[in-house]
Amino acid sequence: MTNNDLRRRRKEDQSSTSVEDKSKHSKKTFRQYIILFGILIILSVILFTIVNQLKIFFIHDETLDDKYYPSEILYLFRKHDRDNDNYLSIDEFEPIASQLGQKKVPTDYIQPILNTDQLITINAFFEPLNFSTITKDFRHTYFTNLDELQSLKLWKQPYVSRLNFAARHFKSFLPKQRIEIGKPYWIIEGNKQQFAEHLPSNRYYPPDVSHEHIIFHRLLSMFHPRPFIFTRFPAQGTVAVVRARHGSLLDIYFRIHAEFQLNTPPYHPFWYTPGLFQGRLIIRDDASDLTYFQMYVPNDKRLNVDMEWLVERGGSSASLEVDIGYMPRMELRSAAPSINMNETGITPEQLITSMNESLYDSLLKSFNTIDENFKNEKEIYDLLEKKFYPFKEVPYYEYRQAFKKAEETNKLVHTVVLWVLESSAVLNLLRENYISTWALVVDLKAIMTNQSNDAIKDSQRAKHALDNYAFPVESMIQQIDGTVISKINANDLLETYSKAEQFLNVVSNGMDITVQRYVHFLEQALDRQK
Structure with a gap:
């Protein structure tokens, strides 16, 4: 066999091997495509299922509701679902809960009228x-x-x-x-x-x-x-x-x-x-x-x-x-x-x-x-x-009249009061030492805006009261010129008792601590006046 024949055979063997390799590679690639396509189909099905579940979970499907729930239930639910999120929060549920043990409609009372009436x-x-x-x-x-x-x-x-x-x-x-x-x-x-x-x-x-x-x-x-x-x-x-x-x-x-x-x-x-x-x-x-x-x-x-x-x-x-x-x-x-x-x-x-x-x-x-x-x-x-209002046993004057009365009697003015004044201890202090009045903020503002010569004193007194006022109710003691020498707010009056106050409540014949605070407020003003 000549050299040429050997070269020819080698080329044929190489060509045959290349064809076989290409054939194997093509088959492998085809299988990969099939597997990938199958995975894509499976993922698509899974994604489609998840999306539908999310729609059911997050989106209100009225058709589905209408199919499975009576219209009366749907109406009641939607009526209380104030933000339309398909859920009742605790605030939305509260009106329903409060009604469970209550009347559902007002009573229509009938009193018959007879011919003899x-x-x-x-x-x-x-x-x-x-x-x-x-x-x-x-x-x-x-x-x-x-x-x-x-x-x-x-x-x-x-x-x-x-x-x-x-x-x-x-x-x-x-x-x-x-x-x-x-x-x-x-x-x-x-x-x-x-x-x-x-x-x-x-x-x-x-x-x-x-x-x-x-x-x-x-x-x-x-x-x-x-x-x-x-x-x-x-x-x-x-x-x-x-x-x-x-x-x-x-x-x-x-x-x-x-x-x-x-x-x-x-x-x-x-x-x-x-x-x-x-x-x-x-x-x-x-x-x-x-x-x-x-x-x-x-x-x-x-x-x-x-x-x-x-x-x-x-x-x-x-x-x-x-x-x-x-x-x-x-x-x-x-x-x-x-x-x-x-x-x-x-x-x-x-x-x-x-x-x-x-x-x-x-x-x-x-x-x-x-x-x-x-x-x-x-x-x-x-x-x-x-x-x-038992505390009204102490006379309460209109704001401007209270100061006139205070000038005549040389007493302090007790301005703005609370229900705690029903206490006899408070009433006695007020009756003996104070001229009492109460006023709304809007009334004091009206008095303050009047700057005429004959009303200037009342205007200044009202300004003192407004400057010392805090929401919701402020009790204060004013001198005749309107200067506030003592005050107490309703929030402070009714705040949680301290341990010291609880002890004082035990040793003060059971007098309510709130009353004690008000008595202290009044007595403090009398001390400051001296």
Whole structure:
């Protein structure tokens, strides 16, 4: 074999080996592609499954809900899911939980009117809150799609403008015991414990009332369908006094503390608390007929209604808001004296035409005789006020009058007070050493802005008081020129007791520590005056 033949064979062997290698490589690459393609398919299936699960987990699928849950359940859930995240937070669940043990709807009380009854028509008058008198900006709804103030904004007229009653329905206004002229009596008695726990605020519907208190619920329901005849905080209840007797007719004055819940779920509760209701009725001693009835929120002050509500501010929970404002009119008044249904043939559904105002006023004047118990209406209402606020046994003067009285008696001025003043120890100190007054911030600001020559002293005194004021309530002792020589804030007065104070409470005949602090505050001012 020649060299050429050897070279040719070597080339053929090399060529054969190269073809085999290429064939093997192609088969290996094909298998890799198949494996890779299979992996991609598997990963796609896994990813598709994960995405669908995430959609179910995070995205509200109404079709799926509608398939598996009744529409009533879905409606209730979505109603309380305030941020639409498909979950109920603790704040969203709280209104539901609070209702589980409560009433679900307000009770509609019915007092029948019989053919033998004396019929009387009550008219309701209502002018809504003046929004310019409040400090909060009610134009915004903060971070939620629910406007907690919507019910307040929409409340522009009485719930029921005219309603018929039987005269006998007002029997609850009469004294339960024997009739004593000039002696106040409880109709709905408030909590006697000075530091008793307040009633819960997370409520929407009033509790059921006893039969004898239905009339108060129905009267207040003419303004709004959810009245609470017993307020969450003192002052609480209803008190009355017989001013005079005219034969079998009794002239009764009364004072009521009540409040209204304006919201329903899913909104947070919104409490609307007028300063007070006061009024008068002239009724026969057996409640067989009613000559006159009036009940109203006094509007002679700059502010006359408190409000409390919760708002969402984008955080994990709601925050409490409070404010105070002015409401021009909230009044109930009888259209005319009650009439006998048998004699007139009138039906319970027919409303009595309102009597001419001048004639009605003339009729009332015949009952306005001066008696030995009261010189005027103010003395009557002052007497009722003391029933709610025992500390009012010490006279409280208008701010400017208090300083005039202090100049005459050479005493310090005790400005702004709290409920703790019911203590006899505090009352004795105030009665013997101080002239007392109380004022709202808005009143002091009005006094301060008057810079006329005859009012400059009062203006300076008011400025001293405002400079020393801190939210929510500040009690202070002022000298005649207005200088504040001692003060104590409600937060400091009610803060947690120190161990030293707890010990002092044991050795001071059990006198409440809060009272001890107030006594110390008053005595400290007397020492500084010396």
